[in-house]
Amino acid sequence: MFDPDPFIDRIYEAAIVPEMWPDLLEAVSVQSKAVGGVLFTANCQYQGWTASPDFAPLFQDFLDKGWGERNQRRQRGLERNLRGFFTDGDLFTQAEIDADPSYDYLKSMGCGLCAALAAPLPSGDVIAFSWERSHEIGPYEQDTLDAFNRLSGHLQRAALIAGRLGLEKARAAAEAMRAIGLPAAVLSRANKLLLANDLLEPLIPDVFQDRLLRFAFTDLRADAQFARILAKMQSGECAADQIQSLPIAARENRPAMVAHVVPIRRKAEDVFSAANCLLVVTALSVAVSPEAGLIQGLLDLTPAEARVAQAIASGAQPAEIAVKLGVSVGTVRTHIKAIFAKTGTSRQVELALLLSGAVL
Numbered sequence: 001m002f003d004p005d006p007f008i009d010r011i012y013e014a015a016i017v018p019e020m021w022p023d024l025l026e027a028v029s030v031q032s033k034a035v036g037g038v039l040f041t042a043n044c045q046y047q048g049w050t051a052s053p054d055f056a057p058l059f060q061d062f063l064d065k066g067w068g069e070r071n072q073r074r075q076r077g078l079e080r081n082l083r084g085f086f087t088d089g090d091l092f093t094q095a096e097i098d099a100d101p102s103y104d105y106l107k108s109m110g111c112g113l114c115a116a117l118a119a120p121l122p123s124g125d126v127i128a129f130s131w132e133r134s135h136e137i138g139p140y141e142q143d144t145l146d147a148f149n150r151l152s153g154h155l156q157r158a159a160l161i162a163g164r165l166g167l168e169k170a171r172a173a174a175e176a177m178r179a180i181g182l183p184a185a186v187l188s189r190a191n192k193l194l195l196a197n198d199l200l201e202p203l204i205p206d207v208f209q210d211r212l213l214r215f216a217f218t219d220l221r222a223d224a225q226f227a228r229i230l231a232k233m234q235s236g237e238c239a240a241d242q243i244q245s246l247p248i249a250a251r252e253n254r255p256a257m258v259a260h261v262v263p264i265r266r267k268a269e270d271v272f273s274a275a276n277c278l279l280v281v282t283a284l285s286v287a288v289s290p291e292a293g294l295i296q297g298l299l300d301l302t303p304a305e306a307r308v309a310q311a312i313a314s315g316a317q318p319a320e321i322a323v324k325l326g327v328s329v330g331t332v333r334t335h336i337k338a339i340f341a342k343t344g345t346s347r348q349v350e351l352a353l354l355l356s357g358a359v360l
Contacts, residue, residue: 002031002147008154015158016165018050025131026052028151032144034131035111041125041159042074048189055132058109071102074128077118085115085148087140110134115148119156125189127159170264170275171195183281187215191230194275203281207248207257215279222248222259229261233277247343248281258282301342308335313352 007028014020025037029052036055041048047068051059062068076091088097097103106112116130131148133140140148170186174197177184183200185193191214200208209216214230217223225246232244244263250256262278301309304325311321318336322329336348345351 002144004147004150007031007151011151011154011158012161015161018162021050022053022056025050026054029055029131032115032131032133032140032148033137034115034133037129037131039127039129039159041127058111062105062109065105067102067105071100071106073114073116073130074118074126077116077128078120078126082118084152085117085145087116087145088112088114089139106132107135110136113137113139115140115145117148117152117155119159125163127156129155166275167194170278173278177278177280185215185279186275187277187279189276191215191276200279200281206251206254207281217248217259219248222246226259226261233261233263245342247345255283301339305335305339305342308332309339309351312336312339312348315352317348 007024010020010024010027014024021039025039029035029037036052036058038049038051038055038059040050047063049059050056073088073091077086080091082090088103092100103112111132112135113133114130115133116128118126118128120126174184174186174195178197178199181199183197183203185196185200185208188194193210193215196204204210205218207218209218217226229244229246244261245258246261248257248259258281260280260282262280264275264277307325308321311324316324318329318332322332325332339351340346343351
């Protein structure tokens with residue numbers, strides 16, 4: 001028999017120590033005779049999740065093949081505003097289940113019967129817990145569902161705690177940047193401004209704009225690059241620890257700057273975090289050609305690209321650069337093309353002006 005009481009303390013521990021969620025999901029799976037458990041948060045632009053260890057590959061496959069978008073459990077649960085845990089029978093008629101190919105897939109994977117909980121969070125995300133059973137075991141017994149419902153309030157409170165802690169971690173990161181003199185902002189999964197330190201706030205709206213749809217750069221070229229970076233992050237092309245950098249042209253009242261977009265890791269500890277990325281700004285010195293090492297770090301260039309960029313900043317032409325570096329002109333032009341792509345420039349004079357901090 002499934003006794004929920006021993007799990008209550010573990011639920012609140014997981015809210016504070018997120019690495020504990022997978023083992024907790026597994027322990028509940030064993031007691032409830034489930035194949036595995038998963039928790040995830042989602043909004044219109046993002047879905048983050050963690051699962052019991054053995055179930056995680058099955059759930060990842062379920063998402064990779066697009067079944068997560070076609071299966072209507074979560075949406076139907078929210079529409080019906082169901083309180084506590086629900087089963088597939090609470091959401092669909094048997095005819096609807098039989099006509100839904102996602103259920104055929106779940107059944108083929110040894111799943112197909114859920115006990116699930118869905119609830120909105122103050123952050124605007126929806127949180128869901130779900131434990132999946134096989135048809136061989138059969139539907140959840142009423143006493144098992146009663147046990148799940150004794151945990152439902154604790155799970156929702158733990159999610160709220162974890163979400164607030166995640167936001168506090170993001171706030172701490174922004175303030176850490178402030179302590180070393182760097183403007184910084186934290187963006188949500190919907191790419192809206194969650195918070196900014198007091199060094200970044202004066203850059204709004206001259207450099208940045210807090211728009212209705214998403215946080216944006218005032219400079220159109222920088223914003224186009226920013227949109228591409230966000231799209232890469234959304235599609236998973238951008239590694240969790242990969243920093244993306246983009247230049248911001250100088251204006252008469254301020255120097256050129258480089259903005260660094262730092263993705264926030266999306267492992268179990270961040271499933272409940274409303275934050276998507278940290279934006280950190282570095283100003284370039286006026287009328288100074290930076291060292292190659294600084295250029296490399298600021299703009300995510302390779303060492304060879306950084307040396308070429310430094311030479312361009314000093315006014316050298318491709319033929320001169322080739323002689324100086326001992327490579328062919330074709331190699332230099334290849335590096336220049338890559339530098340243009342990474343900096344959003346299209347001409348050598350633009351790149352030279354950017355790196356020297358001159359007004360564009």
